[in-house]
Amino acid sequence: MSHAGPPRLAFLASDRPEAQEAKARLAARYGSHSVDEADVVVSLGGDGFMLETLHHCLRTTQSIYGMNRGSVGFLMNDYLEEGLLERIDAAERAVIHPLMMTASDIAGEVHHGLAINEVSLLRQTRQTAKLRVSIDDKVRMEELVCDGVLISTPAGSTAYNLSAHGPIIPLDARVLALTPISAFRPRRWRGALLSHKAHVCIEVLESDKRPVSAVADNFEVRRVQKVEIVENREIHLTMLFDAGRSLEERVLAEQFQS
Missing domain, CATH: 3.40.50.10330 (Probable inorganic polyphosphate/atp-NAD kinase; domain 1)
Structure with a gap:
């Protein structure tokens, strides 16, 4: 131009x-x-x-x-x-670079969204969410009981991520923050720093009883079953x-x- x-x-x-x-x-x-x-x-x-x-x-x-x-x-x-x-x-x-979210809901429909700040999974009702967290196809946490969890870019690390007590990330650090929101079990888990190349997969356990929504910045998908997040280096x-x-x-x- x-x-x-x-x-x-x-x-x-x-x-x-x-x-x-x-x-x-x-x-x-x-x-x-x-x-x-x-x-x-x-x-x-x-x-x-x-x-x-x-x-x-x-x-x-x-x-x-x-x-x-x-x-x-x-x-x-x-x-x-x-x-x-x-x-x-x-x-x-x-x-x-934004994050690309691929969210599958309980009806089997697949939704795509881009997030510049973060992708967050949030409980929809009074029931806590139960989530299984995998990184690069390896389960790292069999069951996280919480209000939710978010994956933040460095640019978004001072936004919702910081409010949830996640780390502030330098822009050139080439990492993502995985931060729990009001973790109930394991209570002392404070999250993790991941490579910007990581493939994050979060599965919702007991999704009928404990519905969860997924939000990529301002794009929301209700009653999700599985959410996958990767950094989109092409944008x-x-x-x-x-x-x-x-x-x-x-x-x-x-x-x-x-």
């Missing part, structure tokens, strides 16, 4: 009034193109909207530069209208961060927060 001259920008904004107002001002100042015609997509909102933008751009080659016009802005740059082209030109790049998403405020720096700094 590159061409001579300054990058062509596409502006996407969340529904929040401040994001919509920012989109109008920036488009008037810098010009606006469709996503397909742009070199860089500028996402205006919070982390939730950045996730929407990344999903919107899964099959494109544009880089994505976020500016915070929402409540949480871990994945966003500070909002400034001045010098946007210069900031984009000097930005540091972070390339991320490359490039995020841009202001110089000195790279995603790697943010992830490192987050580990020293009190």
Whole structure:
């Protein structure tokens, strides 16, 4: 998409009034193109909207530069209208790969979803979930009794994974986090770090009595029987961060927060 001259920008904004107002001002100042015609997509909102933008751009080659016009802005740059082209030109790049979820439900239907943050399995009723966990075709845990479990990418490790007391993962660590959610048995199990090449398979035990849903970011499948998760290395998403405020720096700094 590159061409001579300054990058062509596409502006996407969340529904929040401040994001919509920012989109109008920036488009008037810098010009606006469709996503397909742009070199860089500028996402205006919070982390939730950045996730929407990344999903919107899964099959494109544009880089994505976020500016915070929402409540949480871990994945966003500070909002400034001045010098946007210069900031984009000097930005540091972070390339991320999504997880691919293949979920089979109790009716035998197979569903596919992509997750930039995490794939999570969650109990649907008051009954705890009973899960069997296999890694690379070897059963590693015969029975995990819990509220759920999640598999997180490094980019998503500071989101739901961190809230579930999972580890923060450096972006270049080439590992995934497998983190239980309120584990009841084994009570002291805190999860595992897996190679980014790992093939994770989670089977739902007693699925009729203890129904479980599977969620790939915002795509949910109810009453699943088996869920398989692998990293999709064929999809490359490039995020841009202001110089000195790279995603790697943010992830490192987050580990020293009190």
